[in-house]
Amino acid sequence: MKRSLRKQINWVVAPVLSISLLAGCSGAATPAAGTGTATGTTKDNKPAVTEPTKIQFLVPSFAEVPNMSDQYWTEFQKRSNSKLDIEWIPSGDYNTKFDLVLASGNLPEVIVSQSATRSTLLNAINQGAFWDLTPLLGDFSQYPNLKKNADPNVWNYMKVNGKIYGVARNRPNIDPGIKMRKDWLDKLNIPVPQTLDEYAAALKKIVDGDVDGNGKKDTVGILGHDFFIADGDPAYLAAFGGLDPIYDKEGGLMKESLTPNYTEMIDWFRKLYADGILAKEFSTIKKTQAEEMFATGRAASYTRNIWRDWSWEQDIKKVQPDAQVITLPPMKGPGGVSVALVPPFFGAFYISKKVPEAKVKQILEYFNTTTTKEFTDFNYYGIEGVHHKLVDGQPQLTELGIKEVTTNANQPFPLSFNNIMKVFNASAPKAYNDAKIKETEIYAKVGKMNLFNIVYSDTWTNTWPKYEKEWQSMVIKAVVGQITMDEYKAYVDKLNANPDIKKAYQEFGAKYKEFFGK
The missing domain is CATH 3.40.190.10 (Periplasmic binding protein-like II)
Known part of the structure; x- marks a missing residue:
């Protein structure tokens, strides 16, 4: 099944837009x-x-x-x-x-x-x-x-x-990518991260230092918005293998947010939060606030559309003239690489x-x-x-x-x-766009798509709203350390044992076969 899905989503990169x-x-x-x-x-x-x-x-x-x-x-x-x-x-x-x-x-x-x-x-x-x-x-x-x-x-x-x-x-x-302040990496003599571990280590050095030169250690490592990491969730989850089809004991296709892979990712972010890397206010930051924080040079990493690299770099240069924003290459994690394709x-x-x-x-x-x-x-x-x-x-x-x-x-x-x-930014020079397009071609080859942007379940549609807010609260509590990871896992296990959710997993599996074949 994994191969058939990859065949569906690994489209080749199209030529540059015609200008006829x-x-x-x-x-x-x-x-x-x-x-x-x-x-x-x-x-x-x-x-x-x-x-x-x-x-x-x-x-x-x-x-x-x-x-x-x-x-x-x-x-x-x-x-x-x-x-x-x-x-x-x-x-x-x-x-x-x-x-x-x-x-x-x-x-x-x-x-x-x-x-x-x-x-x-x-x-x-x-x-x-x-x-x-x-x-x-x-x-x-x-x-x-x-x-x-x-x-x-x-x-x-x-x-x-x-x-x-x-x-x-x-x-x-090819759309979102994990962004990084390349000038800050250079300032600390840190190479561009190739793994999640290297990424976390680089961010720790950035937040513990005074990379923006304002005399304070107030730089945010990772920005999120709207509950958690929002646009970044799939990219990080891909590195934990959480965008692959994952089945329960009865053969039902599990919702990606209730898989062991998602729980592993939560545990990873819990460590980053404890290290001061993840924004303290991650659960309450709105998208417009996150954009403003990154565009004014207050954060090291944020996941959004790749085309924004040029625009935000120009914005940051107004306050930090040496700013350089890059989209990171695919970083290896325990179950994959940090690239999520979108439908x-x-x-x-x-x-x-x-x-x-x-x-x-x-x-x-x-x-x-x-x-x-x-x-x-x-x-x-x-x-x-x-x-x-x-x-x-x-x-x-x-x-x-x-x-x-x-x-x-x-x-x-x-x-x-x-x-x-x-990827393409109409305000950027041709050489910049050509290089950016070349750099991100690899995304189409190695990225994974979240199945649940396509497959659906009527039972899930009717059932999940009863639990969604509570689940979000438990995710936040797990990340900030208000509950243990064992408590979070027990909560997820309870959800996965719910008869309606188990029924939804069966329906997800049937829809997966309908859309993608075996």
């Missing part, structure tokens, strides 16, 4: 056929376009809330023949808002879920909150871009009980069942129109001569481009799949 759209970007654009309010039909039996399609979205925000009337968004809506009404929610608060909106029943026309297996999402699907898109998509002949410009497996991954409810938000498998999608768009079918087709056509390399290029660079200029043959963002073409630009449309999207 970029020449002439500043000129007038022709609205894309098929989107917009229609009167009559075209000769290919698609709606004839008149007015732009108006779409209401709820999406996460990973940067400042954009001005939808600025030059970037005005041009994007012109090209896509759309009028977007977007409610932007800070990413750190998004899941809470998402759950509240689902509970209220007051859904926007299109809502983003950042996970295809979130329990509240699956419950809403089972309760009929969203359109079953299966018959509308059909063989994708009416929406060819949604199929040809996505990963080959993504529509299979979208299925819930054999039906498609979400339009995948295409993303690369070829970051959640999906779901269309409220309250939306009339004719409008659903217009929304699907908007998604089809924008799922192209041309729109993805525009998402990176905006308008030539306004948002970017060519430097050494590579588009590079201008000051206005950095302001207007943020990571929020890719939130309201699917994008076209490529495997360097989260």
Whole structure:
């Protein structure tokens, strides 16, 4: 099974984004056929376009809330023949808002879920909150871009009980990486860590020293956010073998957070916490706080998207001119290496069942129109001569481009799949990007994907919310030393003996076979 899964996820790194759209970007654009309010039909039996399609979205925000009337968004809506009404929610608060909106029943026309297996999402699907898109998509002949410009497996991954409810938000498998302040390693004459043990030892020297030169020993070793290490959990867990399929005595596929491997990782972080390496406030830090701490030079290591290395390095240089941020190479741990691949999608768009079918087709056509390399290029660079200029043959963002073409630009449309999207930084020089892409190619070869971003269980969906907060509390208590590891293990054993959880493991196993084969 392990080999078949690796075959599914070890896609080769795609070529650098095409820039076919970029020449002439500043000129007038022709609205894309098929989107917009229609009167009559075209000769290919698609709606004839008149007015732009108006779409209401709820999406996460990973940067400042954009001005939808600025030059970037005005041009994007012109090209896509759309009028977007977007409610932007800070990413750190998004899941809470998402759950509240689902509970209220007051859904926007299109809502983003950042996970295809979130329990509240699956419950809403089972309760009929969203359109079953299966018959509308059909063989994708009416929406060819949604199929040809996505990963080959993504529509299979979208299925819930054999039906498609979400339009995948295409993303690369290579995305998060464990970051490190290379200049601090150099200052202490420490080589780049190749193992988890070397990593922990390096961080101990950093937090015990005065590497930032402020006269205090106040540097944070490892940052996390939102309960634990958040984006970093899978990478560290991969090094403990916790992203491999792990089965209980009855042959059920165990949830990764309740495996012995996860417990081993907790014990490792417990030691790091005791050594002052893990941030004292790790369980209460919000994502925006963690970003600010790292970007102002107050922490040595943090796990987020690889493309952020350049941006954060420039931010830190404002206060620490010699700053150098790197993504660490795969580090060996007791059960693997510290690389977690992500699914070829970051959640999906779901269309409220309250939306009339004719409008659903217009929304699907908007998604089809924008799922192209041309729109993805525009998402990176905006308008030539306004948002970017060519430097050494590579588009590079201008000051206005950095302001207007943020990571929020890719939130309201699917994008076209490529495997360097989260490595490449449009503000960085070509030589930097070329080197970064080369350095991280190994990730696709050695990384593992968390199975539970794909497989799901109705029993787990209904059962886990009863225990999730208590389990999180026990993890925190174990890490900070308020309970012993034996007490934590006994608690996990009790959960794993729960009949509903054991039933969920059987369902997970069945779904694993359904999605990935034997």
